Amino acid sequence: MDTMTLEPRSETAAPTPLAREATARPAAQIEGRARTLALVSLLLASAMELIDVTIVNVALPTIERSLGASGAMLQWVVAAYPLAFGISLITGARLGDRFGRRRLFVIGLIGFTLASAACGLAPSALGLVAFRAVQGIAAAAMVPQVLTSIQVMYAAHERGKAMAAFSALAGIAAVVGPILGAVLTETAGWRWVFLVNVPVGVLALVAALRFVPESRAAHADRVDFRGVAVLTAGLLALLYPLVMGHELGWPAWSYAVLLAGALILAIFVVAEARHERSGDEPLLATSLYRDRAFAGGSLVGGLVFIAGTGYFLAGTLYFQAGLGWSVLKAGLVNIPFALVCTVTAGAGAAMLMPRIGRRVLTLGAIVMAAGALVMWVTVRAADAQTSFWAFVPAISLVGAGFGFVVSSTAPLALVAVPDRQAGSASGQFNTTGQLANAVGAAVMGTLFFEVAASHAGPVPVEMFRPAHLAVLLVMAALLAVVALASRVIPAGAHEHADLAAGH
Incomplete structure (x- = not known):
């Protein structure tokens, strides 16, 4: 599901302190038509990402036939996106706070659009899985900046309608994603499930470069790349044998890798707890x-x-x-x-x-x-x-x-x-x-x-x-x-x- 996540995503649940801080200290004031077009850019990007979670589901059997994908590869087509997105999400938010939310939004939007094109042109199932992971990383750079940028652009008393439009996207995406995926796969082929993002991404990018204001946090938490690397290693060690084991006949090494993954994740949790006790900003606040x-x-x-x-x-x-x-x-x-x-x-x-x-x-x-x-x-x-x-x-x-x-x-x-x-x-x-x-x-x-x-x-x-x-x-x-x-x-x-x- 986020991958298939037909979820009304919970990003609307709680604005961060940094978002509230950014609202009080925007780097640039915009209003009127320019602000509306900036909001359109942000919402287009969000809609594209939300729909992309569900749009691929219905195309899986067609992808299987077209690329000769195994069952395990279909699982990775589904799992690669949310796995990469989830691992990178907090890092994407912190990079936006540090280096500029508009900058990270644009980088993520470009990356998501290019990765969508690469998914649509993928010559093999393995290539499709790799590009889905790149999509997830790009989405993690793009998505956290959307809510914060809305908070920067609108004063508190004006924010209701913009936030309502953002929240409504989740429900609309849940309805549109499976239908759009089915129609595109049936009429144009499964590759257009991904290629449809390209014109939408270009349109959102043009508007973002022209209208979305830049902002940064007055105090940005450090980016824990080492923690991200350890978390990635642990999750991959856990998920790889789970996905591939049934095709490989569950060899002895698959159980060893599973155990290693669980051990790495346990070490990660202990290390994050230690970082938090020492006063650092951890990737995982235990x-x-x-x-x-x-x-x-x-x-x-x-x-x-x-x-x-x-x-x-x-x-x-x-x-x-x-x-x-x-x-x-x-x-x-x-x-x-x-x-x-x-x-x-x-x-x-x-x-x-x-x-x-x-x-x-x-x-x-x-x-x-x-x-x-x-x-x-x-x-x-x-x-x-x-x-x-x-x-x-x-x-x-x-x-x-x-x-x-x-x-x-x-x-x-x-x-x-x-x-x-x-x-x-x-x-x-x-x-x-x-x-x-x-x-x-x-x-x-x-x-x-x-x-x-x-x-x-x-x-x-x-x-x-x-x-x-x-x-x-x-x-x-x-x-x-x-x-x-x-x-x-x-x-x-x-x-x-x-x-x-x-x-």
């Missing part, structure tokens, strides 16, 4: 997890994105490879998810969360799990002749539950974070979601392909049905854990959220 709201919210968000990523990866392959649906039909079947999710996200954050607090997360997890189980029953009885509409009730339930969870998790998780740590908390929360998408693609994708391989036969649906059923059961189990994990968040956290919003 002290944040002493707060029950932040720890519980991060756990809820991470597990939901792991479950969601597996759901969409397995569903895409099942509908097209298993049932023989066209790309367009497989894309359109998820419209109910996007529409219902948009409605429940608004209702959850604005109506339910202020009244029932953390229980909105429990409700969302239960509804989403119910959708997974209804889908399990539907898939178990389905064949190539089963109607499109048979899947709509389950898909709508999953979308409804997802909307309740993702709209309320960030406000509840970040409500008790001190102002001085708001930037770190927001960055870590978003990073957790992105990395969870990558883990979901690796773990749930491996489960899918392992089960499918064990049921290989002459009829595709007989191979892909058990694989999809297995993913749905694991998804339901993860959501049961989410329902329990929501109770880690203090029962009264929503009251503080209300006070903060009112203030």
